[in-house]
Amino acid sequence: MRTSRWLLGLVLLIGAIALAGGCRPRRAVRGVVTSGGDQPRGGSVQVGGGAEVAHGSPREQLEQYDRLLRAQQYVPVGPATHGTLQPNGITAYMIDVQRGHCYSVALFGAQGTDVNLVLLDPAGRAIGHDVRPDEHPWVSFCAARPGRFVARIQMARGQGEFFFAPYFVRGRQPVDLTAFFGGGSASGPQVAQIDDGTTQRLAALDQQMSSQRYQRIGEPSGLVLRNREERLFALSLEQGRCYSFATLGGPGTTDTDVFLQDGSGQRLQADTRTDRDAMVQYCAPDDGNYTLQVRNFGGEGPVFTVAYAQQVAGQAQASEPVVPVIATTSSAGAGLDENFALLDADMRARGYESLGDSQRGQLAEGGEQSYAVSLEGGKCYAILAVGDSGVRDMSLSLRDAAGQEVDRDEAGDARPTARVCPQQTGNYTMVVRMVSGTGGYVYAAYRWPRGTRLGDLAGILYVRLAEVTALLNVEGFLPDPGYSLDRGRLRREGQSATHSVRLTGGQCYSIVVVGGEGVRDLDVALSQGATQVASDVGARNAFPSVRHCASTDGQFTVSVSAASGAGDYVYQIFSQQSGQGVAQ
Structure with a gap:
């Protein structure tokens, strides 16, 4: 053709119009360690701290990073790259990744700049990001699939030089560079021992899943969680294989939620029913890294997370996965400000500009809040909202001056986005509705400045x-x-x-x-x-x-x-x- x-x-x-002027990511999300490859029990390795704290010029920090990684038996993927970026500039580098290897990708920018790093797998999915407001973003991960990965680098504030350096090691575990860059290590939740009642429910679940040719993977991971507290588990899923992930509430926990999402936070499966136990099932369209989000939505107490893999037709039992399906450690869920910052940066990277200041609100289940917005005919806009950990589902509805609905987003998650190109200039109303859950949210509107x-x-x-x-x-x-x-x-x-x-x-x-x-x-x-x-x-x-x-x-x-x-x-x-x- x-x-x-x-x-x-x-x-x-x-493409030229969309990229004109560079991208404009702004705020930051906490850096994350995405693990999911050949990782032994015990999770990521903390490195740095004490005398091993990054300091000096970008080149000096690169040399310190090199010594630190080589001490962990990591080696460079290739020579470090030196470049420069103008304000709001964006560039990308390719990394040829091997399955079962762990990688550490870091960037060292000029002091006073704000540089963002997003790592994409061969399918274009974000598997890790660090968009904190600093000059040294990093991502560590273990590859669930081979292929050409892309490190997208954005200069969110300032301008100047940077050094980019990816390292790898075979079949170990990802490194946590928080201490190396001067950050503290937050203590995680208390580990929970499974009780008799939960053990009985787990046995019944095992039997139920076995009848569907699912086999449990390892032992349940138990954590004592506060009400509305979330934990994130890195997943490595294989193409063509079906999986099931469940949460079981222990004593004191009355309601749990479980979500399967990609690296950008897009929900692929969710169970937000008001039950003590929850479950999602997913058949992976291709090999890749995913995230399991676990939430205590009622009470305070243990939450046990368990994974199952369905055996392949014709096999007596499920074959051993090439890489572990679920990480043995978890990280804290992102807060409201962090979730909004990630979406805000993404909208700016696409070419949008803010239309006024973001606004905050609080809604109970079934509640609504209306916002007046003036839109110009012949222009295009995007409007989004994002909820905190107490929000299960929000919707957006844009209505004209006569109260007629122009557009809506009812995706069934806590981060709806609506896009609209009104034909006539006028006053519109954006209605935020709390479909399920209760809590705080951030609302923001954006304008597309590059023609329609x-x-x-x-x-x-x-x-x-x-x-x-x-x-x-x-x-x-x-x-x-x-x-x-x-x-x-x-x-x-x-x-x-x-x-x-x-x-x-x-x-x-x-x-x-x-x-x-x-x-x-x-x-x-x-x-x-x-x-x-x-x-x-x-x-x-x-x-x-x-x-x-x-x-x-x-x-x-x-x-x-x-x-x-x-x-x-x-x-x-x-x-x-x-x-x-x-x-x-």
């Missing part, structure tokens, strides 16, 4: 495509000159369509599908013959994408389904350029 020169220029221009039309692409369709194009460009993906920007229409919710494409061996692709007005959630999958090779089904996204590195030339099928809403869509095939991503 050969593209016309006009269509290719159209998509390239969208190019050719016959306009409004939501144009802006959504511009957002995803901007992010892909940074990773080194450009519209493939062998394919056109194509269109389709799903006339009703639940309808599906297919498109046949021929991919070239030795090339990595990202296939992007973008829904227009009326489309709230699209599912997309890529198949070769009867084999599904990539899927974004269940991600609750109106502009999803899938990635695949073709080993040989072949014919593939792109399947698009309207999971929620209906309307027009476009799809574009991007191919990844070798080497470093795009610097802005």
Whole structure:
């Protein structure tokens, strides 16, 4: 399918407009250690502290980091990279990762700057990030899948030089650099011993899962949690395998929640029923790192977390996973400010600007809060809210001056986002509703400053495509000159369509599908013959994408389904350029 020169220029221009001026991530989320590879019991290794605290110039800190990592038997992936970034600049570096190896990725910027680091796996999912307001972000992880990972670097404040250095070790555990960078080590919750009553419920659960060909993985992890306290467990899931994760409340705990989410915090599965025990099941579309979020939502006491893997058909029992499914240690859940900071940084990275100041609120279950917002016709906007650990589900609804609903987000999570391109200037009302739970939230509105039309692409369709194009460009993906920007229409919710494409061996692709007005959630999958090779089904996204590195030339099928809403869509095939991503 050969593209016309006009269509290719159209998509390239969208990318240029979206990236103009660089990205504008601002605030910070606490750095995290994402572990999930060949990790022995005991979790991450604390390094540094005492005399081993980073100090001096960026180059001096790099040399201290090198000595520290080599003492842990880590070696450099390659030579350290030296670069410079202007205010709001963004660049990316590729890291070829091997499965079962652990990696430490750190960056050392000029004093007084604020540099952000986001690590993406080959599927484009964030598996770790550090966007604290400092000059030395870092991420440590153990790889659940091999392939080309991308480290996205953003200069959130200031300008100047930086050094970037990834290290790896085979089959050990991730290093925790908190002490090396001068931070304290927070004490975790008390370990809980399983009681007789919970043991009986666990035995019954084991029997129930066994009847569905699931086998328990190891012993339950028990922690004493306060009311609304959360813990995060790193997961390594294998393509084509189904898993189940459960929480069981011990004495004093009356209600537990469990969520399975990707590295960006997007919920893939959730159980928020008002029960003492909770469970989610998930069949992994590909190998990757995920996060299990466990929450005590009622009372105070032990919460036991247990994992199951379903045996492969034809096997007598479930085979031993190549890498451990669930980490033996957990980290604290992010607070409200941190969750908002991550979303705020993401919106700025996509090219949005703040529309006024963010606002805070508190709602009980079933409560609503309205915010007046003046929107200009012919412009596009994004509005989001994010709740604290007491919020299970919030919704957003945008209404015009007559009270008619213009747009809504009812994704069933605690971080709804609505995008809208009103045709007429006027006063609108954004209604935040607490569907389930109770607690605090942050509300913020953003303006898209870079135009809303190019050719016959306009409004939501144009802006959504511009957002995803901007992010892909940074990773080194450009519209493939062998394919056109194509269109389709799903006339009703639940309808599906297919498109046949021929991919070239030795090339990595990202296939992007973008829904227009009326489309709230699209599912997309890529198949070769009867084999599904990539899927974004269940991600609750109106502009999803899938990635695949073709080993040989072949014919593939792109399947698009309207999971929620209906309307027009476009799809574009991007191919990844070798080497470093795009610097802005």
